Amino acid sequence: MRSLWRGIVRTVFWSYERGSWPYDLMVVLIVIFVLFTPRAWFRDQPQTTAVSSASIQLINDDSLNQTQTYRIDSTVFAIEKRTARPSPELERETHDLLGRTVGDLKDHTFQIVRIDPVRSDTGTVQYYDVTVHP
Numbered sequence: 001m002r003s004l005w006r007g008i009v010r011t012v013f014w015s016y017e018r019g020s021w022p023y024d025l026m027v028v029l030i031v032i033f034v035l036f037t038p039r040a041w042f043r044d045q046p047q048t049t050a051v052s053s054a055s056i057q058l059i060n061d062d063s064l065n066q067t068q069t070y071r072i073d074s075t076v077f078a079i080e081k082r083t084a085r086p087s088p089e090l091e092r093e094t095h096d097l098l099g100r101t102v103g104d105l106k107d108h109t110f111q112i113v114r115i116d117p118v119r120s121d122t123g124t125v126q127y128y129d130v131t132v133h134p
Contacts, residue, residue: 056101059129067113067133070098074117074125082125086115094130110134 060069
């Protein structure tokens with residue numbers, strides 16, 4: 001019984017010498033666990049939001065002021081980020097989204113000038129009109 005307890009303690013505290021068979025066995029068990037454990041056990045599902053071309057539309061290109069206004073459907077943002085007032089977090093998310101999806105803004109620097117939330121009849125934010133200065 002004492003040798004069993006000693007084996008458990010040495011395993012928990014990883015006190016086997018490197019290159020010994022118990023050490024190698026533990027490493028192999030860890031590698032097998034990492035490679036063959038289903039993702040669902042840890043609820044590790046990638047959260048991707050598919051942004052279609054219909055979600056972002058260019059609605060105004062003002063060459064005089066050198067600004068462009070895009071209409072972004074509010075459903076591309078997480079529910080907690082759909083605010084009626086523009087916040088720094090919403091601005092950051094919008095900037096990242098436009099930089100990833102709009103061809104004219106990809107790999108270019110641009111600044112968000114204004115974010116105007118447009119509400120539906122029920123008072124919820126339906127979409128955002130985002131004015132950018134490339």
